[in-house]
Amino acid sequence: MTWRGVGALEWRRTGGAFVAVALALTGVVLFAAKQRPFNTWSTWSSTVADALEFVSSSGIVLGPVVATVAAWVAGRERRRRMGDLLASTARPSWQRRLATSGAVSAALLLGWLIQTAVVVGGVFPSVSYWGGRWWATLLLMALGMLLCAAVGSAFGRWVPGRLVPPALGIVLYVLTAIPVYLDARWIQLVPVGNLAVFDGEQLEARVIPLAAAWTGSLVVMIGVVALGRRRHWRVAAAAAGVAVVCAAALQVAPHLGRDGAPGVEPVQRSWVEADPAAVVPVCTDDAPVVCVQRIHAGFLRDVAPVARQQLQVVGRYLPVDRAEELDWGVTGAADVFPLIPLSGMGQPYRSGADPDALQQWAGSNLSSLTAFYCPEMEHTSPAWAVTVSDTADLLLGQQAFAQDERGAALAARLEADPAQARAWMASFLTASRSCDVPELERLAAW
Amino acid sequence: MSEQVLVEVSDLAVVLGRGKKQRRAVDGLDLRLGAGVHGLLGPNGAGKTTLVRVLATVLPPSSGDISLLGVDVRDVRRRRELRRQIGYLPQAFGYYPRFTVREFVEYFAWLKEVPAARAGVAVDTALERVGLADRAGDRMKSLSGGMLRRAGVAQALVNDPRVLLLDEPTAGLDPEQRVAFRSLLRELALDAAVVVSTHLVEDVAGACTHVVLMEAGRVVATGTPAGLAEAGRRGLVHDGDGVCGLVGSGSADDGLASAIERGYTGVLRAARVSGPGAAPVVLPEPAASTSGAPTSAAGA
Numbered sequence: 001m002t003w004r005g006v007g008a009l010e011w012r013r014t015g016g017a018f019v020a021v022a023l024a025l026t027g028v029v030l031f032a033a034k035q036r037p038f039n040t041w042s043t044w045s046s047t048v049a050d051a052l053e054f055v056s057s058s059g060i061v062l063g064p065v066v067a068t069v070a071a072w073v074a075g076r077e078r079r080r081r082m083g084d085l086l087a088s089t090a091r092p093s094w095q096r097r098l099a100t101s102g103a104v105s106a107a108l109l110l111g112w113l114i115q116t117a118v119v120v121g122g123v124f125p126s127v128s129y130w131g132g133r134w135w136a137t138l139l140l141m142a143l144g145m146l147l148c149a150a151v152g153s154a155f156g157r158w159v160p161g162r163l164v165p166p167a168l169g170i171v172l173y174v175l176t177a178i179p180v181y182l183d184a185r186w187i188q189l190v191p192v193g194n195l196a197v198f199d200g201e202q203l204e205a206r207v208i209p210l211a212a213a214w215t216g217s218l219v220v221m222i223g224v225v226a227l228g229r230r231r232h233w234r235v236a237a238a239a240a241g242v243a244v245v246c247a248a249a250l251q252v253a254p255h256l257g258r259d260g261a262p263g264v265e266p267v268q269r270s271w272v273e274a275d276p277a278a279v280v281p282v283c284t285d286d287a288p289v290v291c292v293q294r295i296h297a298g299f300l301r302d303v304a305p306v307a308r309q310q311l312q313v314v315g316r317y318l319p320v321d322r323a324e325e326l327d328w329g330v331t332g333a334a335d336v337f338p339l340i341p342l343s344g345m346g347q348p349y350r351s352g353a354d355p356d357a358l359q360q361w362a363g364s365n366l367s368s369l370t371a372f373y374c375p376e377m378e379h380t381s382p383a384w385a386v387t388v389s390d391t392a393d394l395l396l397g398q399q400a401f402a403q404d405e406r407g408a409a410l411a412a413r414l415e416a417d418p419a420q421a422r423a424w425m426a427s428f429l430t431a432s433r434s435c436d437v438p439e440l441e442r443l444a445a446w
Numbered sequence: 447m448s449e450q451v452l453v454e455v456s457d458l459a460v461v462l463g464r465g466k467k468q469r470r471a472v473d474g475l476d477l478r479l480g481a482g483v484h485g486l487l488g489p490n491g492a493g494k495t496t497l498v499r500v501l502a503t504v505l506p507p508s509s510g511d512i513s514l515l516g517v518d519v520r521d522v523r524r525r526r527e528l529r530r531q532i533g534y535l536p537q538a539f540g541y542y543p544r545f546t547v548r549e550f551v552e553y554f555a556w557l558k559e560v561p562a563a564r565a566g567v568a569v570d571t572a573l574e575r576v577g578l579a580d581r582a583g584d585r586m587k588s589l590s591g592g593m594l595r596r597a598g599v600a601q602a603l604v605n606d607p608r609v610l611l612l613d614e615p616t617a618g619l620d621p622e623q624r625v626a627f628r629s630l631l632r633e634l635a636l637d638a639a640v641v642v643s644t645h646l647v648e649d650v651a652g653a654c655t656h657v658v659l660m661e662a663g664r665v666v667a668t669g670t671p672a673g674l675a676e677a678g679r680r681g682l683v684h685d686g687d688g689v690c691g692l693v694g695s696g697s698a699d700d701g702l703a704s705a706i707e708r709g710y711t712g713v714l715r716a717a718r719v720s721g722p723g724a725a726p727v728v729l730p731e732p733a734a735s736t737s738g739a740p741t742s743a744a745g746a
Contacts, residue, residue: 001556001565009553013544082540085601088502089557090529096557 003099010103014073019104023111026065028118030058035348044354046126046346047295049199051119052137058115059141059192060176066108066145067152068169073104074156074226075164094229097157101226105149112145122348128282128297132202132275137195140208143215144191148172150219153226188254188271189247191215195271199295199343200327202275206253211271214246281324291324296342302353303342306362311337313397314369316418317425331433340364366396372432372440384444391444392428395421410446452609452639453479453501458510460496460663471496473663473722475510483635485650485671486643487710488660494643495537497660498611501641502534514609530559533607537614537643539598543587547578547597550586554601572600575630577623591618599627603634610640616649628653647706650674657706657729659713666717669729675702676732678709 001009011017034054035044044050074097077086086096116138155168179187180194187194188211197203203211221239224232254270281291282300288311290304307323314320320337332338345353345361353361370392377385383406390407393399395414414421424446431439460472472493486494499505500512503519512519517528542550551572555565573579576596581589589597595618602610612631616624631640631653642649650657650671657674659667667674713727 001552002562005562006553006556009545009549012549013542015544077540080540080542081538084499084502084504084536084538085534085540086557087504088529088532088534089554090526090559090605091557092526 006099007103010099011107014100014104014107016103016107016110019069019107020111020114023062023065023069023108024114024118027055027058027062027112027115030061031115031119031122044122044346044348045199045296045343046123046298046348047129047131047199048120048123048127048134049131049197049201049295050346051123052131052134052141053196053198055116055119056137056141056193056195056197058119059144060173060180062112062115063144063148063176063192064169064172066112066148067155067172068165069108070101070104070149070152071156071165071168072152073100074153075160075162076100076156078160079162092229094227094232097153097227101149101153101223105146105153108149109142109145112142116141123346125349125351126298126346129278129294131197131199131295132277133205133208134202136203136208136212137197140195140203140211140215141192143212143219144193147191147215147219147222150222150226154222157226157228186247186251188250189214191218197272199341200275200278200293201272202278203271204254204273207250207271210246210249210253213242214250217242217246279327283324287321289322290339291322292339292342293325296325296345298351299342299345299353302358303339306358307337307339307365310362310365314366317395317422318429338365338368340368363398366398367393369429370396370398370432372435374435374437374440376435376437384441387444388428388432388440392425392432395425406444410444414446451478451480452515453477453641454511454513455497455501456511458497458500458512459508460493460500460505461508462496471663472500472507475660475664476726477658477665477668479639479641479656481635481637481639482655483631483640483642483653484656484658485654486641486658486660487645487647487650489714491662492660493663494660495613496663498534498613498641498643499536501609502532502536502611503529504534504536526559530605531608533602533605533610535595535598535602535612535615539594541586541594541597543585545586546583547586547589547600548573548582550597551600551604555604558605560605568604568606572604575603576600577626592620592623595619596623596627599630608638610634610638612641613643614645615642616644616646624648625652647703647710651702651706659710659717661714661717662722664722665726666724667713667727667729669727670731671702671706672732673729674709674713675705676709677712677729678705678707681712 031054077083086093151172152165152168155164176190176193179190191214195203217239221236221243224236224239278293278295280294282294282297283289283291284300284304288308290300290307290311292300292303311320311323314337318337320335322335323337323339324332325339325342326332326336328341330338340361342353342361345357347354370389372389386404387407387410390404391410391414394408394411414424424443427439428443430436431443455475455477458472458475458477459470461468462471463469475493475497486497488494496505500507500519501514503514503525507519514528515531517524519525519528542553545553548569551569552565555569560568570579573582576599578593578596578600581593586594586597595615599612599615602612616627619627628649631642632655634640635655642654644650654671657667657669657671658665659674709729713729716727717724
């Protein structure tokens with residue numbers, strides 16, 4: 001029998017296909033639970049980054065499951081009391097364990113890949129840009145899954161007891177999930193569940209090799225322990241050394257050359273940087289021009305008519321002839337009507353924007369023009385602020401947001417004189433963006 | 447039968463357990479075995495299984511020397527080579543329920559490093575020898591206890607071992623299978639040392655060329671089944687120095703198995719009277735035996 005034959009035999013013995021499908025189904029069920037109608041607050045951006053972020057998050061559950069399965073399989077010979085029989089055979093035991101652990105790891109990795117394919121497949125109809133260094137996110141997560149399999153194999157090999165595999169899974173779940181909430185310095189060293197790379201972001205180039213070496217060296221070190229081959233202790237020791245160096249480097253490297261000292265920004269964010277290619281505007285060919293970020297180009301066809309309608313409304317008061325998706329907090333040029341970021345706009349396995357999300361987004365666009373917040377208004381909501389805000393909403397056709405009678409009366413007077421309305425709105429936008437409170441009070445009493 | 451010594455054990459001691467539970471499972475055991483079927487007989491706790499485990503290189507000896515096929519079992523560099531020539535069926539036989547019988551034996555052929563080019567034939571031969579060729583495609587979990595035992599023997603045979611160690615191999619076999627199995631053992635023993643640990647005197651009578659009686663971790667008697675039967679028919683005498691002899695003329699009507707059983711009981715009784723310091727008894731061959739002749743010696 002060849003190694004290939006043994007691999008096939010181990011695959012069948014482990015129930016490789018079943019394990020792979022079961023793990024994939026677990027991941028898919030988690031994915032389904034995130035989607036409407038099961039989860040009304042959930043959003044789906046139909047970007048690869050969003051899909052991968054979900055895959056990473058699901059690793060908090062799937063990683064411990066992988067470790068549990070691997071531990072159970074690794075303890076099989078002990079449970080079946082085959083120790084004597086196997087110990088009398090010529091082939092070194094580490095080769096036997098390699099075949100067993102290799103088969104179960106391959107099955108588990110396949111299951112994870114199927115789940116990943118199902119989730120990432122959800123964005124295919126709308127995906128326009130894969131995102132910068134998307135492959136690195138996948139690579140690091142795959143290594144994290146292999147690490148979980150190695151940890152499980154090591155525990156199954158060395159720690160006897162039927163309750164060890166489930167106990168290991170619970171402990172790993174706690175160790176994986178808790179750092180996310182603590183935002184501890186070492187959070188990124190947890191190889192599964194913490195790779196939060198969102199839309200328009202990418203992993204930093206200098207982090208990728210360090211993170212891969214960190215997780216990879218752990219896989220090697222714990223893998224050697226799982227195989228129990230004493231002759232390879234030097235390999236394990238070298239891997240441990242690499243892991244220590246990488247762990248230390250990962251505490252420092254992501255912060256070099258960044259604004260702010262370590263600890264100022266959330267640790268999870270320290271591994272990512274903006275992906276300039278993701279936000280390059282992709283615009284309609286015909287006027288009035290509507291632009292979205294490259295990462296949301298799949299929505300342009302649905303967004304353009306809505307944005308143009310809004311441009312028409314806003315254009316009555318402001319000299320804007322172009323609508324463009326901008327990042328949060330960015331106002332853009334004077335002649336640009338800023339469209340707020342198109343997050344949560346997608347539908348799994350379907351192209352185009354979600355109609356409900358599109359409607360909400362349209363309302364938010366105009367509200368973002370009229371809403372303002374100034375430090376002087378902390379804990380208070382003066383009457384003049386409600387008046388000017390409602391007046392602006394009514395001028396832009398946002399009746400649903402307006403309740404103030406004085407605002408309604410002012411809006412009616414302004415609409416009767418378009419020139420006055422344009423002047424008022426121009427003054428309002430300037431004052432609201434600069435928090436010019438006296439001017440805003442003056443506008444309320446226009 | 448070849449005169450070559452395939453198994454040589456000298457002053458073997460095996461200590462099991464720790465602390466207060468520590469006990470000497472094998473204590474100062476000497477043994478020399480050539481080709482043939484060697485039956486290990488003895489009461490529960492005599493050390494038979496421990497001895498078989500040590501011979502299988504599963505359990506390290508606490509002291510003493512063991513040489514299999516001329517190789518010291520402590521020689522780590524040659525242990526792998528040695529194990530390629532050992533077949534072993536443990537008393538507690540675990541198996542993989544999802545394997546088919548053929549896969550199970552194939553897997554052990556791989557573990558025993560049977561060359562891939564020869565493995566297919568070796569597996570077929572082993573399955574035929576134990577009468578499981580027609581059940582090769584069945585899953586292990588679907589087999590009866592007797593068939594599982596035969597599958598266990600098949601894995602032990604698959605590497606064509608020169609030292610075959612079988613711990614209670616006939617447990618669960620029906621009478622017909624036992625007869626066939628004993629015949630197989632005799633066939634295998636033409637150029638291999640087959641060590642069979644058993645409680646069944648029928649196995650000894652039907653298959654063994656030699657018997658080794660154990661009690662309290664040491665060998666108390668060696669000889670042939672016929673010699674043991676003779677001791678059973680004629681009776682043993684103990685002279686106070688731990689030396690036994692045969693007395694009386696016995697009964698020609700005794701069946702071999704029952705005679706062996708009586709001989710076995712008599713030897714054990716004599717060994718207990720003699721105490722642990724007494725030398726093992728070499729049971730005389732029926733034709734050569736003479737009444738009252740002292741027959742103490744070590745090894746076979």
